[in-house]
Amino acid sequence: MLKLHLISELKEAFINLKDKKVEAPRPIKPPFPLPPLYKKMVLYEKKCIGCGACALNCPAQCIGVSDNKKYRVVEFQLTSCIYCGLCAEVCPVTAISFVPGNELPSPSKEHLHHELRIKLKRCEHCREIIGTTKVILKTVKDLFAPLTTRELEWVGLCSTCRRKLQSDVLIRQFTK
Amino acid sequence: MSSSDSLPSSSISSTPHLAPVKKAIACYHANIGACNGCDLEVCNLFSLSLLKKLPLEITLVRTVKNADVLLVTGSLSRPLVKRIKELKEMLTANKTIIAVGACAIDGGLWRKSYPIIGGIDKMLPVNYYLPGCPPAPDAILFCLESALVSKKKQFSPIIYKEK
Numbered sequence: 001m002l003k004l005h006l007i008s009e010l011k012e013a014f015i016n017l018k019d020k021k022v023e024a025p026r027p028i029k030p031p032f033p034l035p036p037l038y039k040k041m042v043l044y045e046k047k048c049i050g051c052g053a054c055a056l057n058c059p060a061q062c063i064g065v066s067d068n069k070k071y072r073v074v075e076f077q078l079t080s081c082i083y084c085g086l087c088a089e090v091c092p093v094t095a096i097s098f099v100p101g102n103e104l105p106s107p108s109k110e111h112l113h114h115e116l117r118i119k120l121k122r123c124e125h126c127r128e129i130i131g132t133t134k135v136i137l138k139t140v141k142d143l144f145a146p147l148t149t150r151e152l153e154w155v156g157l158c159s160t161c162r163r164k165l166q167s168d169v170l171i172r173q174f175t176k
Numbered sequence: 177m178s179s180s181d182s183l184p185s186s187s188i189s190s191t192p193h194l195a196p197v198k199k200a201i202a203c204y205h206a207n208i209g210a211c212n213g214c215d216l217e218v219c220n221l222f223s224l225s226l227l228k229k230l231p232l233e234i235t236l237v238r239t240v241k242n243a244d245v246l247l248v249t250g251s252l253s254r255p256l257v258k259r260i261k262e263l264k265e266m267l268t269a270n271k272t273i274i275a276v277g278a279c280a281i282d283g284g285l286w287r288k289s290y291p292i293i294g295g296i297d298k299m300l301p302v303n304y305y306l307p308g309c310p311p312a313p314d315a316i317l318f319c320l321e322s323a324l325v326s327k328k329k330q331f332s333p334i335i336y337k338e339k
Contacts, residue, residue, distance in 0.1 A: 037312050045336035060278070060285055060309075071338070078331075079282040079295075082309035102315035103308040105274075105322055106331040109281065109297065112307055117337040 039083045040101025043076070043114055047095040049134035050074055050118035054087035054096065063087065067120060072132050076114035093138070123158035125165075130158050200233035201324060204243035208260060208296060210250030213310040214277040218247055221313035232320060240266040245320065248300065251279035251286055252293045260299045272303045272323050276316060281305050307331075 050072045055063040060082045064075040083103060088096040106112055121133045130136065136155060140147060147155070154162050205218055225234045237243045240263065252260070275296055278284035282295045296302060306319045322329050 037314070039308065039312060039315070043334055045334050048336075077282075078307050079305070080278050080284050080287060081307055082278060082285070083307075102318055103306065103311050104329060104331040105304050105306040105315075105319040107304055109295075109305055111331055111333050112281070112305060114334045115336070116334070119338045 036100035037102065038085065038098040038100055039103055040099045041078070041081075041083070042097050042099055044095050044097075045114075045116055047093050048074065048116050048118060049093055049095075049138055050116070050132040051092065051135050053090045053092065057086050057090045059084060059086065067129060068117075070120060071117040072120050074116040074118065078112040078114070079109060121156075123161055124156045125161040126158060128158050200235045201245060201320060202235050202237040202243045203245045203247055203320075204237050204240050206246055206248045206263065208248060208250040208280075209253045209256055210277065210279060214249035214279070217310045217313050218249065218276065218316065221316050224313060230317065232317060232325070234320070240271075241268075244271065245324070246271060246273045246300075247276050247316070248273060248280050248296050248302075249276045250296075251283045252296050252298060254291050254293060257293075257299070260296075264300060267300075273300055274304045274306060274319055274323060275302045276306050276319075277311060278307055278309045281307060284309060 050065070052065040052074070055065045055074070060080050062077045062080045064073075064077070066073050066075075083098070085098045088094075088098050118132045118134060121130050121136055122128065123130055140152075140155060157165070203222075205215070207215055222234065222236050224230055240246070246267075275281050279286065280296050283292045286292045287294065304319055304323045306315060308315055311319075318329055
């Protein structure tokens with residue numbers, strides 16, 4: 001048993017002698033110049049359409065979206081932001097972007113706060129909220145085929161109103 | 177501080193050169209239940225200061241009495257309230273307190289959980305708030321600069337209303 005143990009040790013020693021060195025040369029030096037950190041948040045407030053994709057994807061839940069009478073309020077509470085950059089990845093209009101830089105300090109807590117107010121669009125029939133005007137314009141623009149004049153009339157309505165009006169039209173056709 | 181001391185094209189050396197400070201800034205690092213993320217970054221900063229390649233001179237101090245700046249990390253938790261009261265008794269005037277990291281400002285990711293009361297500004301008079309999880313060592317250096325020397329490079333909020 002003892003001999004077997006010795007043989008296995010000798011075998012290991014031979015293998016180690018054959019192989020090249022893996023360790024880094026000492027003393028280890030720090031990696032200068034340091035790579036830049038993408039931790040400076042830039043907000044293009046006029047680009048934002050208020051879709052709320054950033055709020056859904058925020059792991060720290062520091063982005064809040066709420067609807068007023070007239071406006072949709074998008075709040076960025078940077079006090080609890082972890083600067084992960086997921087909101088910038090998700091944003092369809094690239095209103096948020098992270099550039100090389102650092103987090104900036106502030107002497108007051110209330111200043112670490114962005115607030116955007118974007119106009120809401122209401123249904124022309126029942127006055128219920130559909131979304132923001134910018135979202136609707138973007139969806140119309142991004143469609144693969146342009147809408148006809150009759151289809152553009154449906155854009156200003158909510159889904160329930162659309163269904164009702166369509167059914168009314170169909171009933172009129174069949175009753176005649 | 178001559179220009180030859182600074183590193184070429186590094187992110188830290190990109191800070192503008194300031195007038196030489198007579199005395200090195202003495203910092204006291206207080207951990208109030210942090211996850212060690214912010215503490216590692218603070219340690220990184222002071223290890224860089226040992227190489228003497230920073231635009232500011234910084235030293236770590238072991239007592240609150242000798243410190244100019246308090247770097248506080250971590251959120252305010254219920255079992256540690258007694259200890260923070262002890263720390264508050266030791267404080268004197270002319271000490272700037274910096275809340276480092278999201279947890280120190282607002283509770284961070286744990287702000288909705290039971291044992292966390294909130295940020296440390298409920299107990300201590302905080303002068304500067306530095307967001308980030310964790311903030312980079314460069315950011316802590318910027319904060320020290322803006323708090324003590326230049327008072328520039330501060331966060332500017334955006335308030336926008338569509339017409």
